Amino acid sequence: MLSAARSLLFRLPAYEGPLDLLLQLIRKSKVDIYDIPIAEITRQYMATVELWQSMDLAVAGEYLVMAATLVEIKSRLLLPAPPPAEGDDTEEDPRAELVRRLVEYERYASVVDGLKGLESYRRDLYFRAAMEDPEAYLLPVPEAALDGRALLAALQRALEAAGVKDALVTAVVPRRRLSLRMKMAEVLRRLRSSAEGALFSDFFEVPCRRYEIVLLFLAVLELLRVGKVRAVQRNPLADIRLTAVQEAA
């Protein structure tokens, strides 16, 4: 019972509406779509809908409308056939309208797999500058179709993309904020404040941005070059101790 309910749960999203559910029931029962055993199919349909309801799933109104339709067709089939209307030689089967809708729906549903195939194939093709925006269709925007709304939509698209690409956004800041000179002054001031200097690793505060690491490294190299700082490393890969060179008094 539980497994039955669970399998239904998994299958639930697979139904694209009442027509889809009906078609799948008809296929499963291996009956002729033009001669639907309406009582049996209605029973199965109602059982499915009731199961959803018993599982507290919100059943869309469309499924309930279809349930009512099925019950109505069933009851009409039970009634004795009305006398044929004058001038009408064919007797309308109460199922005809439903069958017509099912067939019509199936026509379109059946090309979906074809479209899926085309979609997959197309997604394996890449166009020029696809790296910038792989989802873009790379079509020019027709001038006539453009107005302020298009522009607003474009901005929103760009901003949403930017919201996702946080790292890229924040990476722009440092370019103009820090200079080597500033960093050198900062390092030197810190080293001068203590007789034993500081460890090279002490300068890195987590989280540390890449540009800060590079800048710090360059600053230390420059200070070493101009002879304002001394570096001592006890053995390979050990931490480097930096000390400020005492200025001649």
Add this chain to the structure above:
Amino acid sequence: MSQAAEVECLLFVAGEPLQLADLARAMQCDPMDVEEALRELQVELGARGSGLQVLAIAGGYQLATRTEYADTVARLAARSDSRLSRAALETLAVIAYRQPTTQPEIEAVRGVSVGGVLKTLQERRLIVDAGRKATMGRPILYVTTQEFLHYFGLKEIADLPPLDDADVSAIVGKVAASAQPAPRSGGADPQEPGTAPQDDAPIGEASS
């Protein structure tokens, strides 16, 4: 200098589908010469085992990578998996084969409401609003776009896989001769997507 190389340069720099007329103007030659040059280019690309190919897509011509190289390219240009849902594909199918068509008509075919799906498809520029139908309520008419063709790698609407028309009309005749108006050419024929909407012809009992 060869015309094949010229056309290659143009397709390369454009990065979007170019029409024969655009190419002919830039190459200062006849559209037929352009077609010849396109064929030559395609042959040359194939002969030297190039990673590129010429595609006839969305009403024009465009250079694209071959599918064999999709994995390599994907490692460089990561894309999110934003394929269309089945609901979106079904809705698109109805629009593509019946265009121009309206929300009530689509809902009649699919048996579910499609407002949200239509909005998504419009945002992705796969369908577009093409005026209003001259029936009660004046519903918006939807048609597919060039982007739709591009999304599915089609040159034109006629390239869509055929909806099995003959079969269906035979079936329709059998089960519901009285329910279906005479098979019309407008909506169901994928060859003529541009056929003017026959106003207020009851399209497939949409209102039933």
Add this chain to the structure above:
Amino acid sequence: MSQAAEVECLLFVAGEPLQLADLARAMQCDPMDVEEALRELQVELGARGSGLQVLAIAGGYQLATRTEYADTVARLAARSDSRLSRAALETLAVIAYRQPTTQPEIEAVRGVSVGGVLKTLQERRLIVDAGRKATMGRPILYVTTQEFLHYFGLKEIADLPPLDDADVSAIVGKVAASAQPAPRSGGADPQEPGTAPQDDAPIGEASS
């Protein structure tokens, strides 16, 4: 499948110079193999008289048209009906709502380099250079033009649809805050495109 074709695909989709390391990663091979593949590709392109060539440029590699075809390409670029690409439209949108704004700010929003797009937009007279911002590097300030208004059928900039969606404003604020030297009111507010840029304040204790 060949490595020359793989490298061709990658250079084709990139649209900007790619470094050996990028190519090697996507091709899952050694940088030396990439160099070999680049040489092969160059030879193949030459042998079949292709309009394209591999350029070693700006520390990377890029596909480009050969100079002989410059005139043909120029005639395409000059076509009167040439329309805006999606990249151009998004860039233009950022400029329209944030003007005056700079290339680094636009790139902060769009997450990609926009140098080529800015050039195109300037050539089409949709944006124009309006002086330089008084920040480090003194980047060029861009604003939209009369032609821009004409193109979009606007009477004035104030006719642009207001940016009132809370989500969008939040993102604008966030992006602006990170793109600006300090969280100031001026830059972060898209409603006040005319706010004068303030001077670069020295950073904290570094100014000894």
